Amino acid sequence: MSEERLHGYRGKLREALEAAGVGIGDLLRIDSGDGSFEGSLMPRVETADDWHIVLKMKSGYNVGIAFDEGAKVVRLGQAEKPEFRPPPLPEVKQGLPRVSIVSTGGTIASRVDYITGGVHAAMSSKDLLSIVPELSDIAAVDANILYSTFSENIDAEQWTGIARRVAEKVKEGSQGVVITHGTDTLGYSSAALSFALRNLPIPVIFVGSQRSSDRPSSDAATNLLGVVSTAAHAPFAEVVLGMHETTSDTSIIFHWGTKARKLHTSTRYAFQSVNAEPLARYVDGKVEMVAERYRKRGEGELELMDSFESKVALIKFHPGFQPSTVDWYVDDGYKGIILEGTGLGHVSTGLYDALRRAVKAGVVLGMAPQCVWGRIDMDVYSTGRELQEIGVEPLGDMLAETAFVKLRWALANSDDTEGALDLMRRNIAGEYSDRTLYTGRFG
Amino acid sequence: MDYAKLGLKVGLEVHQELATEHKLFCKCPPLLFRDEPEYTFIRRLRPSQSELGEIDPAALFEFLKGKTIVYEANRETSCLVEMDEEPPGPLNPEALDICLTFTLLTGGAPVDEVHVMRKIVVDGSNTTGFQRTCVTSLGGQLEIGDKTYSLQQVGLEEDAARKIAEEGGVSRYRIDRLGIPLIEVTTDPVIYSPEEAEEVALAIGQILRATGKVRRGLGTIRQDVNISIVGGALIEIKGVQELNLVSKVVEYEVQRQVKLIELVELLKERGVKATDIKDEPLDVSDLFAKTKSRIVKNALGRGGRVLAVKLGGFAGCVGMELCPDRRLGTEMADHAKFAGGVRGIFHTDELPAYDITVEEVEALRKRVGASDADAVVIVADEEESCRKALSAVVKRAKEALEGVPSETRAANPDGTTHFTRPRPGAARMYPETDVPPIVVSSERIAGLRANLPEMPEVKLERFTADYGINEKLARQVINSDYTQLYEEMMGEGLADPVQLAVTLTEDFRGLQRDGVEIGSISDALIRDTFGLLKAGKTAKESLPQIFTWLAENSGGSPADALDALGLGMIGVDELRRMVEAKVTENREMVERMGDRAMGPLMGMMMGEVRGRAEAKDVQALLREAIGALTRE
Secondary structure (H helix, E strand, C coil), X not given: CHHHHCCCCCHHHHHHHHHHCCCCCEEEXXXXXXXXXXXXXXXXXXXXXXXXXXXXXXXXXXXXXXXCCCCEEEEEEECCCCCCCCCCCCCXXXXXXXXXXEECCCHHHCEEECXXXXXECCCCHHHHHHHCCCHHHHCEXXXXXXXXXXXXXXXXXXXXXXXXXXXXHHHHCCCEEEEECCCCCHHHHHHHHHHHEECCCCCEEEECCCCCCCCCCCCHHHHHHHHHHHHHHCCECCEEEEEECCCCCCEEEEXXXXXXXXXXXXXXXXXXXXXXXCCEEEECCEEEECCCCCCECCCCCCEECCCCCCCEEEEECCCCCCHHHHHHHHHCCCCEEEXXXXXXXXXXXXXXXXXXXXXXXXXXXXXXXXXXXXXXXXXXXXXXHHHHHHCCEECCCCCHHHHHHHHHHHHHCCCCHHHHHHHHHCCCCCCCCCCCCCCCXXX | CCHHHHCXXXXXXEEXXXXXXXXXXXXXXXXXXXXXXXXXXXECCCCCECCCCCECHHHHHHHHCCCEEEEEECCCCCCCCCCCCCCCCCCXXXXXXXXXXXXXXXXXXXXXXXXXXXXXXCCCCCCCCEEEEEEEEECCEEEECCEEEXXXXXXXXXCCCEEEEEECCEEEEECXXXXXXXXXXXXXXXXXXXXXXXXXXXXXHHHHHHCCCECCCCCCEEEEEEEECCCCCCEEEEEECCHHHHHHHHHHHHHHHHHHHHHHHHHHHCCCCHHHCCCCCEECHHHHCCCCCHHHHHHHHCXXXXXXXXXXXXXXXXXXXXXXXXXXXXXXHHHHHXXXXXXXXXXXXXXXXXXXXXXXXXXXXHHHCCCCCCEEEEEEECHHHHHHHHHHHHHHHHHHHHCCCCCEEEECCCCCEEEEECCCCHHHEEECCCCCCEECCHHHHHHHHCCCCCCHHHHHHHHHHHHCCCHHHHHHHHHCCCHHHHHHHHHCCCCCHHHHHHHHHHHHHHHHHCCCCHHHCCHHHHHHHHHHHHCCCCCHHHHHHHHHHHHHCCCCCHHHHHHHHCCCCCCHHHHHHHHHHHHHHCHHHHHHHHHHHHHHHHHHHHHHHECCECHHHHHHHHHHHHHHHHHC
């Protein structure tokens, strides 16, 4: 219990606080060498030192006061404990299309947590609904938490879990599913679901936000409004990813789940379609299709292919890359390796033997571009031709991250190496484009 | 006014931009730009909840106005941090040092660990929807004469974006100013008269300038004044930019509050109750179908309506003057404009007027059932706007029964104030978790203490002694933004002490009054200009013109100014030719007056060559020429 009451405080300072009977939120006075200070006790970040006490003054400002052995702490009273109180839920309107929001966490479903002093995945989709009440005018939303995690902790187990939850929602009659997700690995998850959900009858839209939803400028609200509206009304039945198109709050862009990459650490428009045009755009309250060919809503019966092989590696080649690293993967029983090769799809000749050994052991090897943009072509230079001869599969203009996800999926959903390669070569979910269009600068 | 009897208490908050190398949370330079923006982007800000789980009323108010914000920027002065597209960098240590220096100069106690907070501001002036702000020290005091004024705290915060325009539902802000460090000095409410308020503000300004690290120019210092009287309310008046307005602001606000308190009594005597004032506007458009009032006619012509509300018992009260030129009706109009976006209101205390006739007023009174003891307020606009406007009027009328409503106000150029937005609560602040707390070490404090700048009084003594300028002039230099520059230039022997002092204070102030943006002229340009003077390339009379040109032509040099204005010095040969020609032209006068022709001839010559020749040189040449002529 005292764990929460004095979160972050350790050592002698904690002892003094305990002795004075104060907990987080209580009003206290501390008399030290520098003078007397009054305020409410605020939690301390665990990674900060253990000899400052954080007080919130009447003005609302927090200050840190150094605690020394001679200091005296006196409890003055009980102040309001900081607590998040979500406003009441809006009324569910009749006759609106049904959209399910599945929350896996991320900044979009988080808030400033005064306990840890950082951004914390702590808000349910319900809370989000009450903060973006306009959602209730757009769709009959049912919201629930599937996972509550930063997306760097998401793995194949969660991809499978999300796929199964989507299948449930489809069965329940949802007209669109929105999945909130951290932006860090959102591209990986959207690719995974693109492969796992076959014959989708409704749109499945991944969404995240780059600015925490506790701040007025957060992209969370605009993103959510755009994707829920699109999930309710869009004509397409594909797995896509919806985020800000530019730094302005004016349009939400929908990328193919297999063709999107996070290309900036922090901007709202971090996600871009790579080697492809986006699928659609939400602007001025309406969905506008950009693609001409796409799976239409209502066409089909969902089939789940939701297993993923875990022993697949994504290796970024660089000068000095050692063959022993490849050997290690092979000896550890890895079934597939995606190489992020340089240029048109190259690695150094020093790796040839190790790669031959891998192929011999039955490891599936694929080549994707480290350059991000452009397509692999291993026929142009001798290195590429040699690598093909060794058995490295060129993967066209597929993103390396998508290729990694796909190989996990292909290995788990086939009986042997040939079966896996066959799946890899086929264009399952738009991960390959026939043509590379001119786009100019991409930054 | 017996301020003591009224229980007047004033607190000041002085915000001053700091002249650091970078902004507070990124490495952009703290500069403003005047050209067209290189790029713009569009945002909407939504209210959020604070650490304590409450929604701030001011934030909600702004969002409900449904505003879109267009931000303007260029790459020289803004990066992704100002665009809220990148987390902030660490707190600028140079800025923190300046605050700590101020604290040491005023005997305050630096906090041991600085915690940056987020203060919600959703009017668009911050792209994130909050301002980053922190307290750097508590306490301290100012000694003015024999009085001591205690300080509440010294803080450090980022300045906001500049509002460029507001049209319809769109506000335009420029983010060049966003992120410039501001020191905020807050006094305790221990000031008890308007004069004292001005003295305290001056004293704070002097100590800030003593640090040598403050930006100069219009708008780089802003004063907020918090005023309360017994029985009134604590009112925050923001953005008093000129020092000499501070005492007026206090004076007029006290008047306003005193009047409002009197109004409560008056209404009570009349037996007016809150339940008598109903928010039930009547559509009276038909009464104005043939009106000559342009405003009403135009509104109706655009498809709008005229709505009216009765304020029972308020006759004479709406027109009651609260402070010079501002009545209760003015307050109601401000609220109406804010709530409904209407251009204004009419009320029966000022009617008939504005082409609204006695007959129309009588018909109006009859329609709403208003007796002579009642006032009626009307608005002409889109119906929905009218309703919102009159709701606000009714609300303000009910508040008039209670006393002085708690609100934030902004200063007008004449020292009166107007309502701006609902007063924010302390609930709107929560930790800025992207910036770790900064421990203020004792080593750091010791280092700053060992290098404290000179306080103003010491400087004054030194100036009069070292530079041989009189105390009045010395005081002017010290109170100006140019103290440091003056010392540097004197140290380098760049100018005459009196000339420089007069230029930097009296002349600059005069030019500023004439609308010249003196603050935009850099130290380097001032140095170069005096360099030209010293090199004999121009005369001191040309200085005002040169500085005016520099202020208006950013990127130009003093040499460019000379070329552009034709102010280069006239060579001695050319001057002699001109003098001789002038003398020849006026041969007859010279022959008649002899030496006494000098006066008029000097007048003529200086009229032609002012700024391009030294008067003494012209005089010498004239003497020669006149002499030569008279000897013939």
